[in-house]
Amino acid sequence: MTRFAHGGRRAALVACLLLAGMAGHASAADPDPQSPYVTPQNDVDVTYTIYPPHDTSEVMSQRMRWSASRMMQRVDPANAATYMITDYHAGTLTVVNPGQKVKTVIPAPGAANVQMGQRAQGTWLRTGVSKVAGIPCALWQTQDTDQRSSEICYTDDGVMMEVIRDGKVMVEAASVTRTPQDESVFTVPSGLKELHAAHP
Numbered sequence: 127m128t129r130f131a132h133g134g135r136r137a138a139l140v141a142c143l144l145l146a147g148m149a150g151h152a153s154a155a156d157p158d159p160q161s162p163y164v165t166p167q168n169d170v171d172v173t174y175t176i177y178p179p180h181d182t183s184e185v186m187s188q189r190m191r192w193s194a195s196r197m198m199q200r201v202d203p204a205n206a207a208t209y210m211i212t213d214y215h216a217g218t219l220t221v222v223n224p225g226q227k228v229k230t231v232i233p234a235p236g237a238a239n240v241q242m243g244q245r246a247q248g249t250w251l252r253t254g255v256s257k258v259a260g261i262p263c264a265l266w267q268t269q270d271t272d273q274r275s276s277e278i279c280y281t282d283d284g285v286m287m288e289v290i291r292d293g294k295v296m297v298e299a300a301s302v303t304r305t306p307q308d309e310s311v312f313t314v315p316s317g318l319k320e321l322h323a324a325h326p
Contacts, residue, residue: 161245162250162266162278166192166283167243169304170307171189171190171303172303173299174187174190175298179294196215198212207225208222211314219231219234250268259300259301259302261285261299263288264279264280264281265277274291276289276296277291285302287299
């Protein structure tokens, strides 16, 4: 069996936050949207800085790549042995450890709710605008995946730029590149042994 290491659990933070309040019913042409896009509407490559909730932990970096046409996401935590590939069409999240030549496949959180071209459901309050990594984004107040009040900054096309909780920045985009993502980025290597995820 395999367990998610400390870094792996932290790595999942961005992936989970990207799922906050997925799938709404607002029109893409709505001039005054009541909620943001929380799924990127275009291919994108984002490097995030993740700040720990406690001062005793270290700040970490994480790369997230998204393919809009394939509905697939890859998350690579810095200095980690594993990375994660989520296939929202298949509803799977695969944790890949290329060094040990193993993989763990689990259901993707919220996969049934991830749909392109639809805005988030739930209660969202637009509180203003900001600029992160030189890119404008709109600030939205909502409840995060832990049911705690958070303020999240999204670009108009659904790229998460910043997460603020209790007045503290938790996640912040350091760089954003909007470029087509190659299929190979999201391909799980062949020949890996599949392990079963440990249950708490």
